[in-house]
Amino acid sequence: MAALLGSGQAVAQGNAAKKGSTDISQFTSVEPSTQQQILRIPATHTFQMLVQAGSPYSQAADGVIKEAFDFTGYVPIYSGKSDNKGNSAFGQDHNAQGYLSINHEGSSTATSGVSMLNLDFNQGKQLWDVTAKNAVDFGPVVGTYNNCSGGVTPWRTVVTCEENTPTAPTDSNGDGYLDFGWNVEIDPATHSVKDHDGDGTPDKLWRMGRIKHENIVVAPDQRTVYEGADHGSTNSFVYKYVSDQAGQLANGTLYVLKLSGKIGTATTGTWLQVPNSTPAECSNTTDLARALGATSFNGVEDLEINPVTHQIYFTAKGPGTIYRFTDSGNEGTTVSDFEIFAGNTPTNPNQAYTINYGSGEVSELWRTGNDNLTFDSKGNLYVLQDGGRNHVWLIRASHTPATPAVELFAVTPAGCEPTGMTLSPDEQFMFISMQRPSANNTEVMVDAAGQEVVFNKSTALVIARKEVLGKATKKKTSQQQVAVDVYPNPVSGAEMNVQITHPRPEAATMQVRNRVGKLVLEQAVELKKGVNTLTLPVSALQSEQYYLVIKTATTTTTRPFIKQ
Structure with a gap:
C-alpha cells in the first residue's frame, strides 16, 4: 500500500505546514495511536x-x-565548490552527498x-x-x-x-585496557x-572512559x-x-x-x-x-x-x-x-x-x-x-x-x-x-x-x-x-477510527466480517481525494478478531482488527 501519512486534513495552526516550505519541521501532527504495521508520518x-x-x-x-x-x-x-554568487551549489555540496x-x-x-x-x-x-x-x-x-x-x-x-x-x-x-x-x-x-597515537594501529578512545x-x-x-x-x-x-x-x-x-x-x-x-x-x-x-x-x-x-x-x-x-x-x-x-x-x-x-x-x-x-x-x-x-x-x-x-x-x-x-x-x-x-x-x-x-x-x-x-x-x-x-489504517487496534470503545488515503473521489463501502467471513456490519461512505478520517461504530461487536474490508469500484483493501 502507499505510505499512510498523517491523520485528517492539514489545517491552519501555529506550527502547521507552511505552503511551499521544504523545512522538515513544518508539519501538522499525526494522530496518536498504538503502533501499527506501517509508518505514520505527517501527510505533507x-x-x-x-x-x-x-x-x-x-x-x-x-x-x-x-x-x-x-x-x-x-x-x-x-x-568546496560554489556558484558564481559564492553560494554552495546543492548538486555539488554537502546537502547532496555524504x-x-x-x-x-x-x-x-x-x-x-x-x-x-x-x-x-x-x-x-x-x-x-x-x-x-x-x-x-x-x-x-x-x-x-x-x-x-x-x-x-x-x-x-x-x-x-x-x-x-x-x-x-x-x-x-x-594492552592494559579492557576490550569493550x-x-x-x-x-x-x-x-x-582512527589511529590516535600515530603508531600505525587504530585505537579506541581510552581517556573518555569505560x-x-x-x-x-x-x-x-x-x-x-x-x-x-x-x-x-x-x-x-x-x-x-x-x-x-x-x-x-x-x-x-x-x-x-x-x-x-x-x-x-x-x-x-x-x-x-x-x-x-x-x-x-x-x-x-x-x-x-x-x-x-x-x-x-x-x-x-x-x-x-x-x-x-x-x-x-x-x-x-x-x-x-x-x-x-x-x-x-x-x-x-x-x-x-x-x-x-x-x-x-x-x-x-x-x-x-x-x-x-x-x-x-x-x-x-x-x-x-x-x-x-x-x-x-x-x-x-x-x-x-x-x-x-x-x-x-x-x-x-x-x-x-x-x-x-x-x-x-x-x-x-x-x-x-x-x-x-x-x-x-x-x-x-x-x-x-x-x-x-x-x-x-x-x-x-x-x-x-x-x-x-x-x-x-x-x-x-x-x-x-x-x-x-x-x-x-x-x-x-x-x-x-490506496492506504488504510485502523486505530486504536485493539479497540475497546464504542468507535474505531478508519483513515483512508485515496487517489480520487469515489464511493465506497466499509464492511466488517468475522473470522469465518460472515458480514456483521456495513456502512456506505463517500471518499474524497487525499486523506479521509472516518469513524466506525463497533460497540455492538463481540470481543474477537474481525476484518475491515473497504471496497470501491476499483479497489478492495482488508485490515484486521481486534474488538476487546
Whole structure:
C-alpha cells in the first residue's frame, strides 16, 4: 500500500505546514495511536527506504548488513565548490552527498558493528542513491560490542559508542585496557577506525572512559564533549570530557556531574574530575565516578546542545524526563539553571500533552523511555522513544514546562524502536532507523522511490517533505495506491477510527466480517481525494478478531482488527 501519512486534513495552526516550505519541521501532527504495521508520518511528508538488514555489502566477503540498527549518523561531504554568487551549489555540496553511518546494537561481537553507506542525491529523480555499502573493520581494536548511539563530530568523523560489555571482561591483546565499553572514532571516507597515537594501529578512545556509553555530542569549540551512561538507577552519570587539542579526542580531562542537592530541586552542580591517566583508571570509570559522589539519573540516554541557547539537554529513560542546564565552559567546573525541561516530573509522573492533529485534539501520555534527541538549528527538539508507544515527538523551541509546545511527528511500525536521528545541513532531510520491527509485520508500503517496503526488519530511512523527495514518482504512486489504517487496534470503545488515503473521489463501502467471513456490519461512505478520517461504530461487536474490508469500484483493501 502507499505510505499512510498523517491523520485528517492539514489545517491552519501555529506550527502547521507552511505552503511551499521544504523545512522538515513544518508539519501538522499525526494522530496518536498504538503502533501499527506501517509508518505514520505527517501527510505533507514522505519517506525513502535506504537499506534493510540482510542487504549485501558491496564487498561480498563482508557478508550482509547486520540487524539492530541504532545511531544513524549523516556525515556531509564538503566539496568546496560554489556558484558564481559564492553560494554552495546543492548538486555539488554537502546537502547532496555524504556518508550514512549505521550502528548495530548486537549482543555479541559477531552481531555488533557499524555499516557505512555512501549516499548521493539524484537531483533529476529527487531521490537518494546508495552507491556503496561497507562494513567498518574493527578487527584492529578487537571488535566492538553493543554499538548503541554515537555522534558526528564537527570535523566530520563518526564516534560509535559501546553500551554494554560481555559478562566476563577481557584484555585479549594485553594492552592494559579492557576490550569493550569505549567510544570509537571512525573515518567515514575510509570506513576505518582512527589511529590516535600515530603508531600505525587504530585505537579506541581510552581517556573518555569505560562506561555504558549511549552517545556523545561535541561542542562548537571542538574540545568539550558531553556523554552519558545508561546504567540503571545507581550508575547513570553525566560526564564532560575536555580534550587537550581541538579536533583530537585521544587525550583530555574527564569530569562527572554532581548536583548540589536532590534531582528535581537542585539548580546547580559541580564537575568533579575523574582520574583517567592509566589503563586501570580508564577501565574503571564507573567505580571512580561513583566514589566521587556523582549524581545518578536512572538511565541517561542522550545529551545534545541547543544551538540557540547553548544549554545542555539530556534524557533519563527510567523516569521519562528531559533535563537541561547551563555549563560554565571547557575551563569551568560548575553548572547552573539545572531544571526539568519536559516529560515526567517527581510531582507528575504521568505527564500528558495535548496533540492537535488537524481534525481534532487529544491528550497523549508522554510515558517513559525517551531516548535519542536531535536539535534543528531553530532549537526545535526531536525526541525518539524506546518505550511507551515508541513515538517520535517534536518539542518546539517555544516550549516551556508552563506553556507546552509538543507535537507528534511519527507513530512507528509495530515492534520497533525509532533510532538515530540526524538531519542534513539544510534540514530538508531526516535520516532515521526503525530498529527491529516485528518479523510478523506483512503490510506493504510504497516509498517515494516506488519501492515496496515491509517493516519486518531493521530499516534505515530518509524522510522529507514531498516537495523535495520523490517528486518524479509522486504522481504515479498517488494514482495507483490506496492506504488504510485502523486505530486504536485493539479497540475497546464504542468507535474505531478508519483513515483512508485515496487517489480520487469515489464511493465506497466499509464492511466488517468475522473470522469465518460472515458480514456483521456495513456502512456506505463517500471518499474524497487525499486523506479521509472516518469513524466506525463497533460497540455492538463481540470481543474477537474481525476484518475491515473497504471496497470501491476499483479497489478492495482488508485490515484486521481486534474488538476487546
